[in-house]
Each structure stands twice: as structure tokens, then as C-alpha cells.
Amino acid sequence: MVTNLENLKTDVEDICRKFGNDRTRMMDIVMAVQKKYSCVPSKAMDIIATELSSHRVEVEGVVSFYSFLSEKQKGKIVIRVCDDIIDRMANVHRVNEAFKKELGIDFGETTADGKITLEHTPCIGLSDQAPAALVNDVVVTYLSTDKVHEIVKVLKETEDPTKITNRYGDGKNSSPLIRSMVHNHIRKPGDVIFSKYNEGVALRNAVCQSPAEVIRSVKASRLRGRGGAGFPTGMKWDFTRSAEGKVKTVICNADEGEPGTFKDRTILTERADSLFEGMTIAGYAIGASTGILYLRGEYAYLREYLEDVLNKRRAKCFLGNNICSSNKKKSTATKHQFNFDIRIQMGAGAYICGEESSLISSCEGLRGDPKTRPPFPAKKGYLGTPTTVNNAETFCCVVKIIEKGASWFSALGSQGSTGTKLLSVSGDCNAPGIYELPFGIRVSELLEEVGAYDTLAVQMGGPSGTLIGKEDFNKKICYDHLATGGSVMVFNNKRSILDIVAYFMDFFVDESCGFCTPCRVGNVLLRKKIEDIINGNGVPEDIDYLEKLGHTVKTASRCGLGQTSPNPILSSIKNFKSIYDKLLKSSKDGVNPTFDIKKALSDGEAIAERKSVIFDTV
Ligand SMILES: Cc1cc2nc3c(=O)[nH]c(=O)nc-3n(C[C@H](O)[C@H](O)[C@H](O)COP(=O)(O)O)c2cc1C
Numbered sequence: 001m002v003t004n005l006e007n008l009k010t011d012v013e014d015i016c017r018k019f020g021n022d023r024t025r026m027m028d029i030v031m032a033v034q035k036k037y038s039c040v041p042s043k044a045m046d047i048i049a050t051e052l053s054s055h056r057v058e059v060e061g062v063v064s065f066y067s068f069l070s071e072k073q074k075g076k077i078v079i080r081v082c083d084d085i086i087d088r089m090a091n092v093h094r095v096n097e098a099f100k101k102e103l104g105i106d107f108g109e110t111t112a113d114g115k116i117t118l119e120h121t122p123c124i125g126l127s128d129q130a131p132a133a134l135v136n137d138v139v140v141t142y143l144s145t146d147k148v149h150e151i152v153k154v155l156k157e158t159e160d161p162t163k164i165t166n167r168y169g170d171g172k173n174s175s176p177l178i179r180s181m182v183h184n185h186i187r188k189p190g191d192v193i194f195s196k197y198n199e200g201v202a203l204r205n206a207v208c209q210s211p212a213e214v215i216r217s218v219k220a221s222r223l224r225g226r227g228g229a230g231f232p233t234g235m236k237w238d239f240t241r242s243a244e245g246k247v248k249t250v251i252c253n254a255d256e257g258e259p260g261t262f263k264d265r266t267i268l269t270e271r272a273d274s275l276f277e278g279m280t281i282a283g284y285a286i287g288a289s290t291g292i293l294y295l296r297g298e299y300a301y302l303r304e305y306l307e308d309v310l311n312k313r314r315a316k317c318f319l320g321n322n323i324c325s326s327n328k329k330k331s332t333a334t335k336h337q338f339n340f341d342i343r344i345q346m347g348a349g350a351y352i353c354g355e356e357s358s359l360i361s362s363c364e365g366l367r368g369d370p371k372t373r374p375p376f377p378a379k380k381g382y383l384g385t386p387t388t389v390n391n392a393e394t395f396c397c398v399v400k401i402i403e404k405g406a407s408w409f410s411a412l413g414s415q416g417s418t419g420t421k422l423l424s425v426s427g428d429c430n431a432p433g434i435y436e437l438p439f440g441i442r443v444s445e446l447l448e449e450v451g452a453y454d455t456l457a458v459q460m461g462g463p464s465g466t467l468i469g470k471e472d473f474n475k476k477i478c479y480d481h482l483a484t485g486g487s488v489m490v491f492n493n494k495r496s497i498l499d500i501v502a503y504f505m506d507f508f509v510d511e512s513c514g515f516c517t518p519c520r521v522g523n524v525l526l527r528k529k530i531e532d533i534i535n536g537n538g539v540p541e542d543i544d545y546l547e548k549l550g551h552t553v554k555t556a557s558r559c560g561l562g563q564t565s566p567n568p569i570l571s572s573i574k575n576f577k578s579i580y581d582k583l584l585k586s587s588k589d590g591v592n593p594t595f596d597i598k599k600a601l602s603d604g605e606a607i608a609e610r611k612s613v614i615f616d617t618v
Pocket residue numbers: 224225226227228229230231233253254255256257258351352353354355356357389390391392394559560561
């Protein structure tokens with residue numbers, strides 16, 4: 001509890017000073033205050049605003065935006081149980097009940113002694129070891145009622161979350177700087193990401209070439225971004241390099257918030273060196289001296305380890321001034337002088353911050369609101385500088401391209417989708433985990449590989465992707481057929497398609513930043529209609545309503561979240577229409593089947609209790 005205001009003032013001023021009283025470091029400052037006081041007290045917001053020459057409303061805007069920050073006092077220990085669809089399938093309800101019973105509180109509450117808060121959270125990147133939870137920064141996996149009993153006992157006795165883990169996972173999860181019970185579950189290492197990492201080879205190759213030559217190689221490899229959209233990486237780098245401005249920035253997107261995605265978790269744990277090397281090569285290619293790794297708050301347990309990797313790379317002259325200058329290996333080619341360093345920016349629990357312009361806002365110390373595009377980040381990104389944002393896996397691909405050559409890389413995979421892809425597979429299969437496979441593999445082959453039988457549906461690419469049924473299992477996984485940023489969720493014949501769809505819509509309703517009406521309100525309406533159908537109150541005309549409203553939300557939303565949020569509904573109608581039909585009753589008297597988008601959205605505004613600013617554009 002915040003009792004001593006004098007101490008609060010000194011503490012908050014110290015924290016602000018530590019970050020140079022720089023308002024662009026607002027995220028770090030409010031997170032440090034949250035850590036110290038288990039909340040960001042109202043008074044602290046005033047102090048921060050003064051110290052950063054900012055405004056109270058700006059600080060409050062940031063605190064209210066991120067789910068890991070709160071003005072309301074929380075316990076010193078916050079237990080966040082993952083409420084993902086996969087965790088639900090793994091009987092997380094039993095775990096929920098056990099936590100409630102052991103702590104004597106409900107979700108959203110804090111124990112009477114003020115020590116422990118119990119919450120739910122969306123996907124924490126552990127769908128391969130569900131049910132899972134975060135206890136502050138400590139990860140607990142494969143939860144059972146017995147484990148919950150033990151965890152709460154230890155927490156009550158020690159008040160120290162680090163004491164609840166005594167067995168560690170595989171690989172570097174057991175390193176003294178991680179000490180996590182997480183398992184990598186790398187079931188199938190491939191030729192690119194999880195082949196042998198040869199430290200510094202690619203970076204030395206790069207600095208012996210001109211930046212333009214490096215970009216040419218990346219272009220020739222036909223590498224496409226691994227974060228979901230599949231934009232050609234070499235082209236993005238070229239745009240950033242040729243954009244006006246001396247100062248440029250490289251950002252690695254390690255936000256990984258799409259439910260069912262956990263591939264970047266294994267890169268950060270097992271291939272952090274390669275990831276930083278890829279970022280450094282990008283810095284060289286585009287002419288940047290600053291790199292930022294945006295690490296999702298849920299992966300805070302990896303931070304100390306990642307900082308250590310960065311320090312070791314600085315000591316080896318792979319980061320810092322005059323990179324590769326101490327390299328003893330003689331090269332006949334000329335080395336180009338080049339400075340580059342990387343800092344880690346923590347996220348604080350907001351899926352939308354995976355969207356690159358929101359992520360940039362967050363790195364700038366702002367709410368994670370998406371920005372209007374154009375201008376695209378390559379022209380005007382972080383603090384107005386031309387910025388390249390790439391996914392963690394993309395940077396690791398670059399390392400192999402520069403090490404082994406563009407043609408070696410482009411010989412892997414398929415014509416339009418070169419290289420391998422990391423797939424994080426979860427749900428109803430015998431071996432959930434990470435599979436690095438060449439692009440072009442068929443869904444049926446993947447299902448065989450992961451031991452998935454009796455499969456009813458596969459969600460490719462997470463909730464924003466496509467829900468496919470058996471008819472599509474012969475399709476190839478690649479950008480031209482079935483694209484995925486990595487998430488593959490498997491559902492067997494016992495699962496209810498509409499429950500899955502309802503869960504995904506809940507996710508989007510919760511994660512919408514609320515800026516534009518089609519997304520903020522439209523998703524609520526879509527969700528409500530699915531609920532009606534599940535409850536037996538749907539009529540055949542509702543399909544038309546869902547399709548029309550779904551397309552409106554997709555086309556009228558401002559950013560990728562709203563532009564993809566109706567996908568679970570639209571793809572399930574396309575691929576599982578008979579399931580809907582079984583639940584729909586024939587039209588009753590009085591039902592008006594005509595869809596009126598304006599009326600629907602104004603009804604939705606009433607539900608959301610917010611008036612639209614851009615309603616007339618719909
Ligand atoms: C709502 C939303 C969430 C996203 N989340 C991520 C993410 O967690 N990681 C990621 O790399 N890209 C994510 N993206 C895509 C990014 O905006 C961006 O396209 C990507 O980071 C670019 O990297 P790439 O070219 O290497 O794929 C997301 C997009 C949207 C619309």
C-alpha cells in the first residue's frame with residue numbers, strides 16, 4: 001500500500017531520473033512504478049507528468065491502456081491464469097476453481113491481506129504446455145489442482161514467486177538467468193532457424209559487403225516477413241534505406257500475442273544470438289545505429305538472459321562502436337565501419353502492440369494506438385525516423401541468407417514462399433510444440449507429423465487467420481494458399497466450432513483499442529449474434545447479418561486487428577455452414593431479415609456506451 005507520500009515522491013523522481021527524465025521512456029517509468037507499488041498511484045502520475053514535462057492525461061492514458069498497469073492497488077503478487085481457448089480445452093476451469101478455493105477470492109479480487117491478486121489473461125505463449133499461468137514474471141505450466149495447492153502454499157509461506165519453481169525446462173530454460181519451467185518443445189528443427197548457429201559469420205560477411213549488396217542478397221532470397229503479412233523483407237529494407245533522414249531504426253517485433261503462437265519464445269530462448277545478429281545486419285543494411293527489441297510483458301522471464309546475451313555481444317564487438325573491428329580473422333574484402341546497439345523495450349500486456357505502428361507508439365512511450373498509414377514506418381516510424389520492423393524469425397532467416405547465400409535459401413520451400421517456417425502447433429494432437437518445416441507442406445502432412453487424428457478443424461494463423469475443415473487439409477502451408485504467422489491450433493471432433501468462434505470474438509472485443517467504431521462496436525455485435533445462435537435463438541437470416549457486418553468491419557476498420565477480426569466467423573460460415581444450419585430456427589414472425597448497417601452500429605454504440613467519431617464514414 002502507498003502510505004508515505006514523501007517516499008513516493010522520492011521514489012518516482014528517482015525512477016524518472018534513471019530513464020533520463022525522457023518522456024519517450026514513459027513505458028519503462030510507469031512499469032517501474034507499478035513494480036514498486038503494485039499500482040501506479042494517482043499521485044505518482046502527477047509526479048511523472050511534472051518530471052517528464054508531460055501532461056497528467058498522457059500518463060493516465062498510458063496506464064489505462066496496458067493490462068499489466070493499473071491505478072488500482074493490486075497485490076504484491078499477481079497470478080494471471082491464461083484463459084486461452086487451448087487452456088480451456090485443457091480444463092483450465094478446474095485450475096480456476098482451485099485458485100479461487102485456495103486463495104478464498106474470485107478472479108479480479110485481491111486477498112484480504114492485500115498480498116495476492118487473481119486475474120485472467122489472454123494467451124501467454126504457452127499453448128503447448130497448457131494450462132499455464134504467470135505469477136508476476138514467473139511462469140507455471142501444466143497446472144493441475146494439486147499444483148495450484150502447492151503454489152499457493154509456497155506463496156503464502158514465502159511471498160516469493162521465484163520459490164514456486166524448482167524444476168526447470170529444457171535447453172536454456174534451465175540457465176541461471178532464466179530458471180523457468182518452460183519447455184521449448186522443438187519437435188522438428190529445420191535447416192534455417194534451428195540449424196547450427198555460427199556466431200558472427202553472417203555479420204562478418206555482411207560488413208565486408210556494401211549495404212546495397214546485403215539488401216540485394218535478401219531480395220534475391222525472396223524472403224517474406226514471418227510476422228504474418230508476408231511482406232518482402234529486402235524491399236522493406238530498401239524503402240527504409242532510401243527514405244530521407246540520417247537517423248534510422250531497426251525494431252524486432254517479439255510481441256507474439258496472437259493466440260496459439262509461441263514460436264518466437266523458442267527463438268528468444270535458444271537463438272537470441274542469431275536474432276540480435278540479424279538485427280545488426282539489418283542496421284548495417286538500412287543505415288541505422290539503433291535497434292529495439294520489443295519484448296512482450298509475458299516474456300519478462302527472459303529479459304535478464306537477453307540483456308546478458310547483448311552484453312556478451314558488446315564484449316565481442318558484435319554490437320557497439322566499429323562493429324567487427326576486433327575480429328582477428330583476416331578478410332581480403334574491405335570492412336565498413338559501422339556502429340549499432342540494441343535496447344530492450346518491454347511491453348505490458350496489449351495484443352494490439354504487435355501491430356507495427358502500435359508497437360512503435362509503445363516504444364515511444366505512448367498508448368499503443370495504431371497510427372494512420374501512410375506514412376508507413378519505412379518512411380516515418382520510431383520518433384519520426386525511417387524504421388524497419390521485422391518479426392524475430394525474419395531476422396534469424398536473414399542470418400542464414402547472408403551466411404549461406406540467397407540461392408541456398410530460396411532453394412528451400414516453394415516458389416512464392418522460400419525457406420522454412422516455424423509452426424507452433426497446439427490443441428488436440430499428441431506432440432504440441434515447434435515444427436520448423438519447409439513452406440509448401442500440406443496440412444494433412446503436418447497433422448500426421450504432430451499426431452493429430454480425428455481432426456474436425458484447424459485454425460491456421462490464430463484467430464485472425466482461417467478456420468479450415470477436412471476439405472482443405474490437402475492445402476499447402478505457404479503465402480499463396482494457407483498463410484500463417486505460426487499459430488496452428490488443432491480441434492478434434494468433440495469440439496464445438498461455435499464455442500471456438502465465440503472465444504475468438506471475445507478475444508477481439510477485449511483487445512480492440514476502441515479507436516474506430518466498426519471494430520469497437522461491430523465486434524461486439526458479431527459476438528452477440530454468435531451467442532444468440534449458440535443459445536438456439538438464431539434464424540437463417542442471421543448468416544446474412546454476420547456476413548454483411550463481418551465484411552463491413554473488415555473493410556471499414558483502421559488497422560489490421562479490425563480488418564481480420566471477423567475472420568473466425570466468416571471462415572467458419574464458409575467451411576462449417578452445416579453446423580450453423582443445425583442451430584438455426586426458421587424465421588419467426590416479427591423478425592426483420594433486412595440488414596441495416598447504420599442501425600446495427602448505433603445499437604452497438606448503445607451497448608458499448610460510446611459515441612462514434614467516424615460513424616459517417618461507414
Ligand atoms: C493486431 C496485430 C497483431 C500483430 N502481432 C504481431 C506480432 O506479435 N509479431 C509480429 O511479428 N507481427 C505482428 N503483426 C504484424 C506486424 O504489424 C508487422 O507486419 C510485422 O511485425 C512485420 O514483420 P515481418 O515483415 O518480418 O513479418 C501484427 C499485426 C496486427 C494487425
